[in-house]
Amino acid sequence: MSVNKIGVIGAGMMGSEIALVFAMAGKNVVMMEPEQARLDKAMAGLQKTLESGVARKFWAEEDMAAALSNISTATDVSGFGDRDLVIEAVFEDEEVKAAVYKELDAVCKDDAIIASNTSSISITVLASYFSEKRQSRFLGLHFFSPVSRMKLVEVIRGMDTDDDVIAAAREVCIAAGKTPIDVKDVVGFAVNRILFAMWDEVLRLAEEGACSPEDIDIGCKLGLGHPVGPFELMDNISNTLNLQVAEILHEAYGERFNPRPILRQMVKAGRAGRRAGRGWYRYDEKGKRVA
Numbered sequence: 001m002s003v004n005k006i007g008v009i010g011a012g013m014m015g016s017e018i019a020l021v022f023a024m025a026g027k028n029v030v031m032m033e034p035e036q037a038r039l040d041k042a043m044a045g046l047q048k049t050l051e052s053g054v055a056r057k058f059w060a061e062e063d064m065a066a067a068l069s070n071i072s073t074a075t076d077v078s079g080f081g082d083r084d085l086v087i088e089a090v091f092e093d094e095e096v097k098a099a100v101y102k103e104l105d106a107v108c109k110d111d112a113i114i115a116s117n118t119s120s121i122s123i124t125v126l127a128s129y130f131s132e133k134r135q136s137r138f139l140g141l142h143f144f145s146p147v148s149r150m151k152l153v154e155v156i157r158g159m160d161t162d163d164d165v166i167a168a169a170r171e172v173c174i175a176a177g178k179t180p181i182d183v184k185d186v187v188g189f190a191v192n193r194i195l196f197a198m199w200d201e202v203l204r205l206a207e208e209g210a211c212s213p214e215d216i217d218i219g220c221k222l223g224l225g226h227p228v229g230p231f232e233l234m235d236n237i238s239n240t241l242n243l244q245v246a247e248i249l250h251e252a253y254g255e256r257f258n259p260r261p262i263l264r265q266m267v268k269a270g271r272a273g274r275r276a277g278r279g280w281y282r283y284d285e286k287g288k289r290v291a
Helices: 013-024 036-055 061-069 094-107 123-127 132-137 163-175 191-208 213-223 230-237 239-257 261-268
Strands: 005-009 028-032 071-074 085-088 113-116 138-143 152-157 179-183
Touching: 005 013, 013 028, 013 036, 013 061, 013 071, 013 138, 036 061, 036 071, 061 071, 085 094, 085 163, 094 113, 094 123, 113 132, 113 163, 123 138, 132 138, 138 163, 152 163, 163 179, 191 213, 191 230, 191 239, 191 261, 213 230, 230 239, 239 261
Parallel strands: 005 028, 005 085, 028 071, 085 113, 113 138, 152 179
Antiparallel strands: 138 152
């Protein structure tokens, strides 16, 4: 199956950049978000991302113009009937996703592929919110932030996902410059289980006062070769989302993924991360770290 027309549900950090990478691969992309203001903000953000990439010689100016021309926006899914692939990238909540799937079930063509960018929820469970005929056309495509720079995508097969759906999804991701890996439908998939196990230990170190978040970040970057330290990464993603995923992993696997008290404190205190202006570090109104 050839995938040329793509729909993306959600214009947040993940959804907008998923739209961008496929637009840069020459695909026709519609990005949907119920609020026009959020769509306008997302498009402005993509413009800045592209301008920064051009300035750093990641892309040519003509690439930027072509990518933006390939993205259109919508405030509902009524026009998604011609989409070959639809990627849901909304809030990491099963009920929120289920409401989206009910709408897609009613408008998507019979052979459309529908994917979730969920980072932790079972694909088989999410597939159950579709009519039975669509469950074989559903899979997980878990991208990593920032999508415009991170090459990896986890491809997750549900119990009923057809082989041709997996093949088509892998092919279109490769065309967009991504490297797909196949992961079984287990809660948290592969990378997040590894990541959260590591985060558990770095949070313990911070709780014990054994090492500051800044020094832990330096240690991981210079000693382990990580491009970004764990506390920097937590702030970039959002501590609110980090806690939410940790709760999902805890429910599935028990005490080995029990969220650390310090993470709960951070979220309760409103220190969600970069976009909130404060997380493990402080940031200015443009998201630049100041302390």
